[in-house]
Amino acid sequence: MQTHITTTPFGRRSMTLGQIASQATAKAMPKEAIANKWQVFQHVREARELVGATDRALAILNALLSFHRETELSAEGELIVWPSNEQLMARANGISPATLRRHLSVLVECGLIIRRDSPNGKRFARRSRTGEIEQAYGFDLSPLVARAEELRDLAEVVQAEKKAFRVARERLTLLRRDIVKMIDAGLEEGVPGNWGRVLQTYQGVISRLPRTASRQLIEDICAELYELHAEIRDVLESFTKTQNPNANESHSARHIQNSNPDSIFESETGSRKEKEASGNAAETDNVRSLPKRDLPLSIVLDACPNLRETAQSGEIRHWRDFVAAAELVRTMLGISPSAWQDAREVMGEVQAAIALAAIYQRADQINSAGGYLRSLTDRAREGKFSTWPMIMALLRAKLDEGKQRQTTENATSEAGPRLEVSDSLLKSLRKRNPRP
Structure with missing residues (x-):
């Protein structure tokens, strides 16, 4: 059986205190220590972040363990494997030589293996006449046996x-x-x-x-x-608790509808005949002549910029972000879940969200957002509603507002600075130039 001795790395690789500590731990393990190599590997894989191992290092460790013939790693058995770099690269899914060397160093620094380099850096085993291994140079797996309990505890910490x-x-x-x-x-x-x-x-x-x-x-x-x-x-x-426990649902609904008229809730049934709902919905009578393609998200956001303020991340990049923001707006407007669910079933999720964004953009002009949405849903059910006119109307209003602002600014700049004249100067001018 081989005698474990402390060796330094071959070539330019330097010796570290961590390597000395790993060798000391392996040397001090009891002779009866034994561990299942695949169970230990599983613990290392689960606790790899705490241990400091990388994914590639684990692949190489798995390859090294495959060169050990026995499933059990025993302190009394041979724990050194001496595969060539070509064999390791083949079993580690064909990694490059540079990657192999780099992640072998990671395993050494983590204290999972020990280098047992020969005088010339080659990996081999010297056998006796009876075929027993007298001396082997390669990678020592004894730290896995010595640290088996520690690695198991680390894995349990990670699992917890x-x-x-x-x-x-x-x-x-x-x-x-x-x-x-x-x-x-x-x-x-x-x-x-x-x-x-x-x-x-x-x-x-x-x-x-x-x-x-x-x-x-x-x-x-x-x-x-x-x-x-x-x-x-x-x-x-x-x-x-304040409600009559014997009251039925209809009685409860009447009570809720008539209570607290100044609250954020609304009477959606009575608001379906609101003027703004019927008037604006009239723009959607000629639905068949509208474009059949879907509205681009960028155009909808240009028409409804207020919706951006409600986005959780402050940015709307996809339709799913748009729908999530509409969900929030629906609650802010006091629209009931049933009205929103009805709109989604009739119009579709995206189209209902666009309609809700347009309502939110004009919230100051709409008395009952829930009634308005139900009116649009009814028209969509009859095939008389599309979101195109709503968005185009908002874009036209935005464009007209910009033109009006620009005209006002140009008129102000062309007029030039006004001359301020005092009252005393005006009186003096009137005296010198009396009116005829």
Whole structure:
């Protein structure tokens, strides 16, 4: 059996204290130490970030383990493998020689293998007359046996962290879903409350959540959302307690419709005959003559720039971002989920979002956004509505406003500076030039 001795790397490679520590750890392991090589490799793969290994380094380690014939790595057995670079590259999916050398160094620095270089740098094994290995030069796998328990503990730490991260994300998803649906329920049932403020608070918390967030940040945001969740739930529960438990749904609907006329809610049924809804919808009578292609996103954003302000990331690049912003606008306008769902089913998700963006752009001119949207939905159901006229009208209004502003600025610049004359000077001029 080979005697493990401390060796320094061959060639220009220098010796480090970390390599000495790895050799000392391997030398101090008990003789009865044993480990399953593939189980240890699995632990290394799970804890690779804590260990400091790379993906390519793991591929090379997997190749090195494949050159060890036994599945069990034993301190009393032969733990040195001596494959050539060509053999390693072949089993490591054909990586280049430079990549092989670089990631072999990573494995050494991580303390997963030890170089046992021969005097001339070659890898080989010297056998006795009976065929037993007397001395081998190559890569020593003993650190994997010596650190088997440590690597298992690191893998368990990583697994626990992943589980905690997964639980935090699940909690975040549930809180977000509950809050949005409870806000919708409050709007749908006419529960008195400043739901616009609640929605702004929710969006303010969510806007701090990046695409890739740490577990700690997710847990902090979950704590804030939980407080908001409890506040909304208390409001809804308090409202249900004030209702007659024997009342049916129609009675409840009448009560909600007639309560708190100054709240953010609306009576959508009575508002379908609003003048602005019927008047503006008249522009869509000749739908058949309109273009059949879809509206480009850039044109819609030019016509409805106010929607950009509600985007979570402050930017709308795709239709999915546009629809998400429309969802937020729908709640801000006090449009019930049923009206929005009806519009999406009739018009389609994107077309309904475009119509909602146009309504939001003209929110100061529309008394009932929900009634207006239901009116447009009814016309779309009859095939008499298209979003093209709405967007073109907004673009024309924007263009006319720009031309008017430019005309005013030109007139001001051509008029030149005005001469300010004092009252005393005017009196003096009148005395010198009396009127005939």
